Amino acid sequence: MLTLFKNVEVFAPEPLGRKDILISGERIVEIDEGIDESAVRSLNGDVFDLGEAYAIPGFVDGHVHLIGGGGEGGFSTRTPEGSSQQFAEVGTTTVVGMLGTDGVTRDHASLLAKVRDFRNSGIDSYMLTGSYRYPLKTLTGDVMRDIVFIPEIIGVGEVAVSDHRSSNLSSTELQRFAMDARVAGMLSGKAGVTVLHLGDGQEKLKPLYEAVADGTLNPRQIIPTHICRSEELLSQGIDWVSNKGGYIDITADEQSTHLVLKDIYSKKIRFDRICVSSDGLGSLPRFDDEKNLVGIRPAPVDTLLKTFTRLVKGRGLPIHEALKPFTANPAAFYHLQRNGIGLLKRGGSANILFIDRDFQIVEVISSGRSILEKRR
Known part of the structure; x- marks a missing residue:
């Protein structure tokens, strides 16, 4: 036709x-x-x-929880799974799904089924193996086998570091599975990348810097997400881009992300290394000083369109520049540009x-x- x-x-x-x-x-x-x-x-x-x-180009949302997330406050705080129509309505045509905190009551088989449902509906859909937890939970029992043998699996994530919900993995452990993912990507012609959830722990990006220190792991194989959680974390993220040539992922907030992006662009920081994702359908929890959950809500899926619009209409970025963090950059990180995504x-x-x-x-x-x- x-x-x-x-x-x-x-x-x-x-x-x-x-x-x-x-x-x-x-x-x-x-x-x-x-x-x-x-x-x-x-x-x-x-x-x-x-x-x-x-x-x-249709938006590329590189961090979504297609079957929901949450659960930090018990079974009743699980966020609901989503539909392809939710993403279609906001101009998102490519998604990368993943598990988060809950890798127990949610699993990769269910996620894979949802990814294939989205594909049947016309949305280009991919997924990651693993979850917050280390050792990594997988579909086949092995990270490399997941990436090599499951067409939709293109990497690992989101693995939690510097967070009170993480497994407190060492930089050596991080380096080991990230390199396994890379080799699996080489064998299968995929990205083989790793997405790392960054919490508010004091170490911040230290595990990432240590993991790439000996030169065997390319910084472009791992991406820290939720990088705007604090000014200090964002500052380290900018250093990761500027001095390591790596990517960072900003979780879109319609109130502030356009301001952060404009500031990054104005300072001539490598804009081709900046990605924006929604964290859509995942949980947006609030914790008190003792790390007890005090509130939770599902993340919206429309923040890419809203942030892009504000970046152009409110901050005056040229359309072709403003598009990159929502389209070409995440596609490049996930090696999807070869498919024209x-x-x-x-x-x-x-x-x-x-x-x-x-x-x-x-x-x-x-x-x-x-x-x-x-x-x-």
Whole structure:
């Protein structure tokens, strides 16, 4: 099935100007001016003129809890699992699911089933093996076997460090399983990366620095998330980017993340190493001084779209720069750009978000399928 979208301003994320986009199946066939719509119609294809719309890559949410999270206050504090429609409605076309604190009542088999459900619904979906706990919980009994043999598993995470819910693993243990993940990625043609949950412990990023100190583990294989938990943690994260060349992941908060991103961009820190994720459907717990749970709520999934909009409309970042932490950067970290994810390019995945000049969604195309349409 051919579909032609006419007269859209394309950000790939680099600005390409006003173009037509032709898709066939799950792929972008062409991005060019004046694509012959009569030829498309002659092959029973559809043609849509979207007028003043922007075409941008669908958002890549690299940290979500598809089957829910939480549980820190007992069984009644487990957060609910999500649906693909929740992500479609906010322009997210690629997700990476993972377990968190609860690797006991939630497991990888259920997560894998949910990932495949999302794929059946048109959302590009992947997952990580492991959870907060060390030794790592896996699906097959071995980290490397999980990554090599399960197509959807592309790395390890989220493993907790510097947190009162962690297993207090050593930097040597961290290095060992992160390198196992890397080798498994080499064998299977995947990223083989590791996502590390950072809590409010005093060590902060120290275990990461120690794990890469001897030069055998590339800093780009591990990413610390929730890096804006404190100013000191963010400062260490910026150092991780600037001096180690690693990535950091910011959990989007619609009230403040756009301000942090603007500050990072203004200081000319490597913006291609900054990722933003929602932590969607996971828990947002509050603890007292004695680490007792005093409140919990599920994390929303719409914070990428809201943060991107505020970054452009409120902070004045150019669209093509503002897009990177939500599209190209997480796709690069997870080695998904090779599939054309996080980009708009000829031959790439047809994951396209069409928005109007007020940044309202017009249509969402994921894996070549229209999964949300508001143009009529």
